[in-house]
Amino acid sequence: MKVLTAGDHFVLNPLLADALRARVDAPLELSEVTLPWPLTPFGRVAEVDEASDAEDALIAALPGVEVAVTQMGPFTERVLEAADALKLIVCCRGGPVNINTAAAAERGIAVVATPGRNAVAAAEHTIALLLAAMRAIPRTHAGVLAGEWRSDLYAFEECGRELGGAAVGLVGYGAIGRRVARVLHAFDARVLVADPYADPAAMDPFVEQVPLAELLPRVGALSLHARLTADTRGLIGAAEIAALPRGAVLVNTARGGLLDYGAVTGALASGHLAAAGFDVFPEEPLAADSPLRSSPNVVLTPHLAGATRQTAERAAALAAGAVADFLAGRTPEGLVAPPAS
Known part of the structure; x- marks a missing residue:
């Protein structure tokens, strides 16, 4: 042979x-x-x-x-x-x-x-981005390197948030989404899933499966794990981001085409999104003039979730x-x- x-x-x-x-x-x-x-x-x-x-x-x-x-x-x-x-x-x-x-x-x-x-790697990277965004780790790391020691970040309005007890929404429940859900469950997070193709009988018992429109206003963090198809392209746009509670966190380690990044930068600038973490983008590499590079509270990695x-x-x-x-x-x-x- x-x-x-x-x-x-x-x-x-x-x-x-x-x-x-x-x-x-x-x-x-x-x-x-x-x-x-x-x-x-x-x-x-x-x-x-x-x-x-x-x-x-x-x-x-x-x-x-x-x-x-x-x-x-x-x-x-x-x-x-x-x-x-x-x-x-x-x-x-x-x-x-x-x-x-x-x-x-x-x-x-x-x-x-x-x-x-790459399900294990992508799931772990998702959790890393989520934690880094929720706790502003890159920003505070850069501050320490620059000689800052900001005790004012203990102020209530400046503090990060915990995964424990948080409601986290997953869009997509394939091999990666399922593993992310199990890690989140270990953090004592509540997991909601929007995936019309997932078999309800095969869902983990701690997961609540709901339509996307119902999921969005109920979660403080949203993570994308759907495949990019003609039906899912642009799935999360301005209207969907607006439906999230103010102060929500958004993570995408799936495909850039799922998300309207222009709407993301506007929501970050207004404070509607507190933070975001992205490993994928609509065009790669990320353009030098991309507004994401100057957006507040963003964690960016160069499509390395599976690496x-x-x-x-x-x-x-x-x-x-x-x-x-x-x-x-x-x-x-x-x-x-x-x-x-």
Whole structure:
């Protein structure tokens, strides 16, 4: 079985190779291509998104390859045309945005993703942003570095707020949202969830599932965990932010397109939002003139919520498990596009 690992500088080829050897019983003939991400940013490549610009490298490596495992490989129609023996592509991500799944299906190539690989990392980063925003940790840290020691921040109107006893709303209850809910529950927060696709019978018993319009006025903090689709783009706009209680905190570690950031900056300036924490933005990298850079009480990170060593190791393990299932005739977990019949 000829297998190509097209890893990068996060999901390393040695991680993929070791995981494949550990999980797959069949003899493997491994080859590799190292893609430049994240040392070189990803972008749109031909008709696919969030990929490394490496079509030529894949085309050169794919002849005779039956299984390809990648994170950022641009499996465009042009690349797939060169894949004369390919049967399976495993994408080490929550969704295969870098793969032309329709073109793969037309050629009888199965596509598998690895949802949940970064759930632990993204959930922990969410909680970190929430706590940092609620307690103004970056601002006070900068003050101490600048020589300040502000006892006036003990004033009631200046104090932060606690997660314990707070009502926190989650928009989306997938692998990440569910884990965030469980951490919040450990903090003794009350958790409300708006997710029309979540099965009420599968909700954790401490979670209250309500429509978004009912959730917003009841929570002091809101965290976004929905997938970005045509239906969810712009889901939280000026009207939704206005429906939050004054002094609420807003966090987004999902996708920038879910949120109207112009409405956010206005709400921060007016004090309607007390603070916010963002790891994702409508355009990345964040523009030098973005109003967010000068907005009060904002914590910003550069799309790093999933960036842990364990995420990379988990992605490799999940990918290897998918290959093992496929070769054994089992349906891999995370199957996105089955071969065309």
